[in-house]
Amino acid sequence: MKVLKLIITFLLAALMLFGAFNHVYAPEIYAPFIPDFFSESFANIVSAIAEGIIGIALIVPKYRRWAGLGFCILMILFLPIHIWDFTKEIPAIGSKLAAGIRLAVQFLFIAAGWWIYKTSPKTT
Template sequence: MKKTLSIILAVILLLSAVAHIMSPGFYAPMIPSFIPVSLGNILATITEFTTAILLLIPKYRKWGGLSFMALMITFLPLHIWDMFRDVPIVGPQPLTTIRLVFQFAFIFAGWWIYKTSKVI
C-alpha cells in the first residue's frame, strides 16, 4: 500500500510540476503577492519534482514522505485563504472545502509514508 500511495502521490506531483511550467499564469493568483510569480512557479516546480523523485526511490521514500508532508503544510494557508475569498480560485465554494479536506489527507499521507518507511 505504501509503494502504491507513493507512486500515486509522485504522479500527482509530477503532473503539477509540469503544469507549473506549461501554465504558470494559472497559478499566479495562488502565489502570495510578496513572492514574484515566476519565482513562486520555479520553486514549486523544483520542490514538487524533487519530492516526486524521492517518493519513487525506495531508498529515499522516507524523506519523500517528510518532504511531501512539509509541502502540503506549506500550501495549507493558501488553501484556507482561498476558501474564504469572495471568488475562490479553484471554483465554487464547495470545491474549496473538498480541497481543504484533501489537503489534510495529503498531510497525513506524507506523515504515514515517513513513519512507516525505513532508511536503507
C-alpha cells in the first residue's frame, strides 16, 4: 500500500507540474475551459502558481499531507468547470463521452487528494 501511495502521489505531482508548465507555455489549451467572466491570463497565472506549489509540495514528504489537501481543494474548485463543460452541447474537451469521463476522473482526483491528506503523517 505504501508503494501504491507513493506512485499515485508522484503521478499527481507530475500532473500538477505539467499542468503548471502548460498554463504558462500553452495557455490557449485552457481557453475553452475558462468561463467568459474570468480573465484568461489571470486564470492561467493563478492556476500555474497553485498547481506548481502543490506539485512541488507533493514531492516533499514534510509537506505531502497539506499538498494532498491542497490538491483535493483545487480539484473541488475545478469541478464546476468540468460539470459546465459536460452540460455544453459541444464540450470543450471534445465529446460528451470524453467530458463524462473527465468528470468522473475529477471525482477520483478529489478522493486521491483526500486519501493522501488523511494517510500522510502529521508533521510539525
